[in-house]
Amino acid sequence: xxxxxxxxxxxxxxxxxxxxxxxxxxxxxxxxxxxxxxxxxxxxxxxxxxxxxxxxxxxxxxxxxxxxxxxxxxxxxxxxxxxxxxxxxxxxxxxxxxxxxxxxxxxxxxxxxxxxxxxxxxxxxxxxxxxxxxxxx
Numbered sequence: 001x002x003x004x005x006x007x008x009x010x011x012x013x014x015x016x017x018x019x020x021x022x023x024x025x026x027x028x029x030x031x032x033x034x035x036x037x038x039x040x041x042x043x044x045x046x047x048x049x050x051x052x053x054x055x056x057x058x059x060x061x062x063x064x065x066x067x068x069x070x071x072x073x074x075x076x077x078x079x080x081x082x083x084x085x086x087x088x089x090x091x092x093x094x095x096x097x098x099x100x101x102x103x104x105x106x107x108x109x110x111x112x113x114x115x116x117x118x119x120x121x122x123x124x125x126x127x128x129x130x131x132x133x134x135x136x137x
Contacts, residue, residue: 006054009047010067016044017071021116025079025109026102061127068120072113
């Protein structure tokens with residue numbers, strides 16, 4: 001039951017990581033923007049720590065790396081999908097002219113998302129492999 005709860009907490013934490021990466025794309029004054037990013041980082045950290053506590057912090061680098069990589073990967077695919085939709089005339093006609101002004105900080109959003117993904121990859125690469133001892137007998 002602990003494993004199921006730990007996985008559930010990791011999924012919820014991954015959702016908040018996705019939201020944090022998505023909020024990095026908003027075009028607001030820096031204090032407001034990074035304040036919102038920090039605000040959504042708190043529940044991500046909370047649920048990630050709950051999931052890690054359920055597994056007694058064993059293989060924490062792997063778990064955190066997977067959550068960070070999954071959250072930033074989902075953000076990448078959603079941004080990519082939206083960019084592809086913007087290439088169609090029908091989709092452009094359905095949208096209001098100024099509806100994308102709020103999410104127009106592409107450089108900071110992409111850099112932040114790449115930083116989160118890189119952190120996940122680094123954690124996965126530095127994970128110590130468990131040592132398996134073959135039974136004799």
